[in-house]
Amino acid sequence: MTMILVRIVNIPGVHTVDRITVPGGDYIKVEPPGVSVTLNLTYLDMTSETITVSGTVQLPKRVARIIIPESEKSKYFIIEVGKL
Numbered sequence: 001m002t003m004i005l006v007r008i009v010n011i012p013g014v015h016t017v018d019r020i021t022v023p024g025g026d027y028i029k030v031e032p033p034g035v036s037v038t039l040n041l042t043y044l045d046m047t048s049e050t051i052t053v054s055g056t057v058q059l060p061k062r063v064a065r066i067i068i069p070e071s072e073k074s075k076y077f078i079i080e081v082g083k084l
Contacts, residue, residue: 020066025081040067
């Protein structure tokens with residue numbers, strides 16, 4: 001059973017997302033189709049990495065925080081984070 005923890009819309013000039021705090025998410029989905037977004041992830045064990053997401057990505061560990069870089073804030077996108 002899938003549980004959505006957060007679903008956020010980034011609309012440039014109207015509602016810009018800076019960061020998302022979602023302890024325990026293990027997948028990230030980016031919409032609309034064809035849009036890719038680079039994200040800086042921090043996991044619950046305090047390790048971090050930068051990934052580019054297009055579509056749905058299952059994460060190797062549970063994510064604690066997602067930071068959207070300044071270069072990505074000019075795009076329209078929807079990020080969904082959840083648990084499988």
